[in-house]
Amino acid sequence: MNQEIDKFSDLKSQKNISVMIIGGGKISEQHLIALSVLKDITVTGICDLSPALSQFTAERFGIANWFTDYKSMLSECDAKVVHVLTPPATHKRIVKDCLESGRHVIVEKPIATSNKEFRELYDFALSKGLHLIENHNYRFNRPIVDLENAVREGKIGAVKEIEVRLLLNIGGGRYADSNLPHASHQLPAGVIHEFITHLAYLLLNFLPETDVDNFDKVRAAWQNHTGGSLFKYDDLDAFILSKDVHSRLRFSCHQWPDGFHVKICGTEGTAEAELFHPICHITTKRSIGQHLTPLFNSIDKAKAIRRAGFRSLWNKIRNKGAYEGLGKFLELTYKSFLNGEEPPVSFQQMDEASRLIDSLLLKENSL
Amino acid sequence: MKLLITGAGGFLGQYVVSEAVRRSHDVKVLLRPATKTIPKSWEEHPKIEIVKADLRSSKGLVEIVSGVDCVIHLAASKAGDLYEQLGGTVIATENLLNAMTEAGINRITMTSSFSVYEYLKRLTWSSIDESSPLAINRLDRDEYCQTKLLQEQITTNYAEKKGWQCTILRPGVIFGRDNLWTARLGMQAGSRLWISTGLFAKLPLTYVENCAEAIVMASEQTGSEKITILNIVDGKSPTQLSYMRELRKNMSSKPLILPVLWIFMRFLARLAWLVNLFFFKGTAKIPGLFVPSRIHARSKPLFYKNKKIVTQLNWKPRFSWKEGIQRAVSDDELTLIPNQMEKETLASAEKKT
CATH class of the missing domain: 3.30.360.10 (Dihydrodipicolinate Reductase; domain 2)
Structure with a gap:
């Protein structure tokens, strides 16, 4: 994987990383609280289907732009990284669009509904030279x-x-x-x-x-x-x-x-x-x-x-609740972006977790 | 008029449905899909049509809203965390307003709350009326206040933009059967002890049947004003202590009332705020009772006026607050609706007499 990491050079020289958030629900609040204490991070846009929720979140966290259509945000807003915090069934479509727009993506668990879907997204990210990282927050508690x-x-x-x-x-x-x-x-x-x-x-x-x-x-x-x-x-x-x-x-x-x-x-x-x-x-x-x-x-x-x-x-x-690990996860992830190191959650860890889930769901493995 | 009543299955909603039918309106009652108990008097009533939907989803709402003259929007979330209340109050309202736009409905009566006003910066013993300023530091207030402010904001924005007739009603503390306790009284420590946090502070009470009548009357009004804001309080407001005493009289268990002076509560909240500011840079989580803006909203001694609603709607609350408590604890059927036949028989009997 290290050879692939070298591709992600666009973040290395950055002094400040700009971030966009898709999804304005409860987990979004936790991401924004965690991001608010990180230096060198600026959230430039928030998107939710509800205009009131999107605007409320923007005002609450001092975010300059709010949207109700993530595609508009991707085209109008300047940011290097997108946090995808929408329901899991929507991840594939949204993550793909974010990667297509040339943004690195941090996505809430489960990153995909199957390992096949995860591999497809990860291969796509690699082909674009972009990071795709799933939140494994409890590992950092x-x-x-x-x-x-x-x-x-x-x-x-x-x-x-x-x-x-x-x-x-x-x-x-x-x-x-x-x-x-x-x-x-x-x-x-x-x-x-x-x-x-x-x-x-x-x-x-x-x-x-x-x-x-x-x-x-x-x-x-x-x-x-x-x-x-x-x-x-x-x-x-x-x-x-x-x-x-x-x-x-x-x-x-x-x-x-x-x-x-x-x-x-x-x-x-x-x-x-x-x-x-x-x-x-x-x-x-x-x-x-x-x-x-x-x-x-x-x-x-x-x-x-x-x-x-x-x-x-x-x-x-x-x-501070059970989400204490989320802050650490994001801190280490952005640090790895800036230093050009491997992120704290690797491809192998995401892949193996999703393969284990698939395996647990296999009919022949059911009790 | 044909009215759509959202939140009809709730505490206030059932009384509003009864009142609307009593006043001869056709009522479309919106209940949540999983509602199992529907009042008997509603079933097969010629003036009531029951529809089911969850306002947090826009699915099927246009069809439900279509054909009504006015929407009485009572649905809101009172419990749960900020995001549950945003869903049940704000997103639900957004979906309803979008459906109204699509269906071409241009009249809405929405219930907000007294909680939207600013209390911290207000002088003790000053009066609150419709012109009083709204909460300044909204994020310091509780979830209910934050979501009610947003709900008002989006509703008035829609109404202004579309030229609708919109009435925002801000009831004080609505009390009635099974809802006789309010956070404005203080705290209940089990069933034996009541801690009063503002003994001589007045309660902005409105008895549920009075409030329901005011809501239906507000929906009937036609005026030149496009957006009207009205507070609903019954009039003579009792103090916390007198309300607690009256309540206690009507209970089998007689809880002990432990008074905590308002000035002491205010001091504690101020102290907690200073500690939070100096030691935790304002990031500590403090119980609501020790957050200045919240304890001021609950217990600050103030006066409440109802002049505007009384003048504008010619509304006169039918029951005093003491009668309200009596009715609430009685066995009387309060939300019973006479069906059409009974009503006609009753009317002809009255004529003969």
Whole structure:
């Protein structure tokens, strides 16, 4: 990929990168908050189908131009990068048009509804010498970074088991609104498709072998426990076996409380991270002997919980939620643009995540 | 007149439908697609036509709007985050206005809210009327205020551009059955404790049946003014304390009223604002009760006038606020609509007498 990166030289010499946003919804607010604290970035245009929403967002974030037609924005507005923050089913068309106009594209997950579609878009971006990057924000949240460090430093030994568990009450609110069904219900995995990219890239982040073709077993139980016709699936329980590493992906909207949990078990210990109430805790072998080890691990855990409690409160006051990783992701992405380095989310990571999702959806892999 | 009433399934909407039918209008009632319970008196009523659509989508709206003389637009989102309220209030209104344009409808009565006014910069014990300035720092206000301001703005822009007759109604606190508590009173700490944040501050109350009548009357008015703005308040406004006491009288559980002086609340909010400004550069998230612009909007002692609506519509609220509470807690059927036959029988009986 490094040879290809050299092509993206138009951003290297820039002192300031101009950016446009397509989509004025809730995730757009998070991107704009994250961009507002980055130096060297100027948002020059915002586009949404609703004129009121587009204008409101422009006024709120001090954006000079607002549009209701993204094609007009692409032709009238000066910018090097476009953030595509529209529903996933629209990505293919919009991303292609942005690339066609010669803009680099950062796009919300899932970048495409299949790996084939992703490859098509990526090849097109490459042919134009442009970046195409999917948002993998949770990889940059502090607990996940701590988890990565623990694994890399060998604190828990060789990884043997990984569990990524997302519990989200989508049984109420926008996803369960039968008056105006959410666009995600039309995706291949229904509403779970909105979140599955997070589960996939977090799992692959810790798996020693990341090529889906080399996995020994992929099995997925897609369920609709809510019943009715609104939800295609509201529950996923997937099992992945890759050599001697066992992995599990879980999505449920029928449990309480909400949480986003990653647990890694190794030969020398266990590392756990929670993203909604940020905490990372490691249980590991100690030199103080087998009788005292559990006691010291418990004391460590209690300390971690206390620290996490204060951090949660602090984050609440500072208005920082689970999107903290988005700021870091964008900061590193734009830094890589300016320095001509490889972006923090690589082609391989995007490709493998979308291939894993495809594989989970394959009929022959269903339980 | 043939009226289309959006948000008809809501708290206020049901009373507006009843009032419109009582006043002999033909009513097209717009309900959301998943609405399952429809009042019995609406079903098969000769004056009521039930249509279903979600205003957040433009699908089918032109057909629904076609053929009406006036749209009474009550639909709005009160709950959820900013984006849910933008969808349910602002985008919904945009879709409705576009459909009206396409269908050639040129008359709209829209309910906004008292929350759109500026409160922070206003003097204590000053009067609020239709000429009072609107919120200055809109982004400091809550989601409801922000979206209501946008809704008013786009509606008046459309009306001005297209030359429509447009009435913007700004009701104060609408109370009635199942809606007797308001954020302007303070906080409910469980069922046993009420924390009052502005004891002697007046409440801009309007009882739901009074308000519904004012809305229908506003839709009937024909005047030279293209855009009219009217506040809806019943008149004599009680203080928070007197309203709370009256409410308490009518409840089986008798919550304790804990008074917190307005001046103390104002001091706390000011302090929180200063801490936020100096230590967090204004980026900290503070509970609404400690955001100056919001606590001023809820609890500042002010006077509320209804002179314009009373003069212009010749509206006289039928029920006092105390009667309103009595009706709300009674078992009476408040939204019952006499069907045509009953009405005719009633009329002939009255004639004979």
